[in-house]
Amino acid sequence: MDNENKNNNNVPKDLLVPLERKEDTSDKISRPSRTFMQDARRTFFKNKLAMLCVFILIIISIMSIVGPGMNDYGLDDQDLSRAKMPPHVPVLEKISWLGFDGTLTDEFKGKDIEEATKNAVARYGNDADFIDIKELDKGDGSAKSAEVQATYHIYEAKDMNDQYFWLGTDTLGRDQWTRLWLGTRVSLIIALVAAAIDLVIGVAYGGVSAFYGGRVDNVMQRILEVLVGIPNLVVILLMILVLQPGILSIIIALTITGWIGMARIVRGEILKLKSQEFVLAARTLGTSNGKIISRHLVPNISGIIIINTMFTIPSAIFFEAFLSFIGLGLVPPEASLGTLINTGFENLRLYPYLLVFPAVLISVIMITFNLIGDGLRDAFDPKMHK
Template sequence: MEKDNKNNIPKDLLVPLKRKEDTSEKLSGPSRTFMQDARRTFFKNKLAILCSLILIVIVIMSIVGPGMNEYELDDQDLSRAKMPPHIPVLENISWLGFDGTLTGEYRGDTAEHAAENAIARYDNQEDFIDIEVKTEGDGTKNSAEVEATYHVYDAKDMSDQYYWLGTDTLGRDQWTRLWLGTRVSLIIALVAAAIDLVVGVAYGGISAYYGGKVDNVMQRILEVLVGIPNLVVILLMILVLQPGILSIIIALSITGWIGMARIVRGEVLKLKNQEFVLAARTLGTSNGKIISKHLLPNISGIIIINTMFTIPSAIFFEAFLSFIGLGLVPPDASLGTLINTGFDNLRLYPYLLVFPAVLISVIMIAFNLIADGLRDAFDPKMHK
């Protein structure tokens, strides 16, 4: 029956199939390069993008911030020393802490005794101190507690002046010093990272590419440098050079590139025997061009990621050195020197520590999150 049905089909319905181009492997759109995929993946990381914007704002403020008021870096005036933050408009919102007042809790045997302690602490300016009794006390030792609010600007007849982040113990404007210190810390970190990048990539690439005796000698030198603690190098630099930006950069650069050199060496060892490198050698390409044109582009991702992790490490190391007195010397400012000054006055003037500590924390977290985003972007497994 089926054969009969097929034979009964009208022949005018049988149309020959025209041969068309095979579209089974035709691309629906233009192909993307590896860098385009990496950029696309990075821009999908909203946290990394947010951190990038924050860092851009911080860099811009480190450039223009010190010029936003009339105070200089070392403009000292003891009459305005230890002034708390005072910002227009925000001064009307007391809980923000920018109303130009100092607040502290004081204890005594009675409420009157505790109030006397507070008034004595604030230079006996009783007319400008608000006392709020929290515990009356029963006469026993330190059983009473009061909260005192000292209106510093009114007491010094400076209610029309504004120090956005307050002043330090020598009357220097903290806003100016904070952004100048940020600029110095960023410059030190970026220069040290750039030196680490150039020296580390060149050293590791040459060592791995040439191999043999060259690699053995260069790696033995590297092992000697690894055994020298950074702090010892810093002390030697301070003995030879005066404490300052130059000595810190040199100290960070002497051993800071070792990690980069080892990473680059390992990557080049994996790639130097690949087919594209052997083909370049067969065609007579010079060793320098093979390293710069073929090997480095293929390891650029790991280099960028490692550099991004190096910058916050350098910032922290500079801050640590300045904090322990081996870095910049006042009146020069960096985030480390500002934190050191704030730490000495933490109990009485906490704002001197809070602002630089928060800023250096934000910078380090932002750089690390951006580095995490770049690591994901340069990982082919993350591309979709």
């Protein structure tokens, strides 16, 4: 042992380097952990289709605000002399196949070319000087065998080449561009009201019913079952007997029955959560029932609430459009997508543009909301987080 100590003393001290003690990083987290909501937001932002729909919806919402002010025609600015004018857009009028050149085109039949041409001229008010005829089928002399295509330059015929109606005019000469975006605004307002009703009445009713349970839940659910048995259309008819058809009647009908689905979903989720340990701990600490519902239970089902709300909005838009289409919604001259579709349906064969634009817009709105709802559903699904 003494020899070993002597050998150690002979070792040069410059070879002895003190060992630096390093922190053990085997269990260290390389990056900060994210909350569930942060993970959901990250997953949603990665969904390119959902983000595209959000962008489209933002553009539509902005246009519903600024769109009616982009030209000089108001909601009630009507003139029968310019009724049923086709779309006429600057620059785009030079590209005829886009359909914005301000002409009306249709096909006419007759026994021969001469008769088919007369039918076309008669259809467009005998303005033969402004009608271009193109022969499609000369026929063989049989009944209605000849066919021509007639293009009517209505803006030239009415000396209105310097006027532009971007989406045409309706049967009373009102600008369709203005009415389309005003109608979109009305439909979005009703949709947002329906969502607010779901969030306020539906969440509160379902939460209270499930949390207190027992006799309270029994009574509240019996009331809910009575309301479920009342169709929305019946409620609307009752509102019309008391009030005038319009936005107020639709909002009242949604207030009476529109929140039932949300209430049932919230009740089912809170029934699963109210016996969890974190709720029992909150009760033990003396937290009031209202705070337990608002701070502990509702935040834990926020994902389901958001998703269900996003699917409620297109249903409300369709509900309003359906009521306006059958004459139980808004009353002209007020505009909504439903009233515009109704007007277009009545003139579908002769003036299809009156139906195409509002029908396409309401379809886009409903599709975007549904795809955003799908994106949120995936975002709030823990299995989808990576």
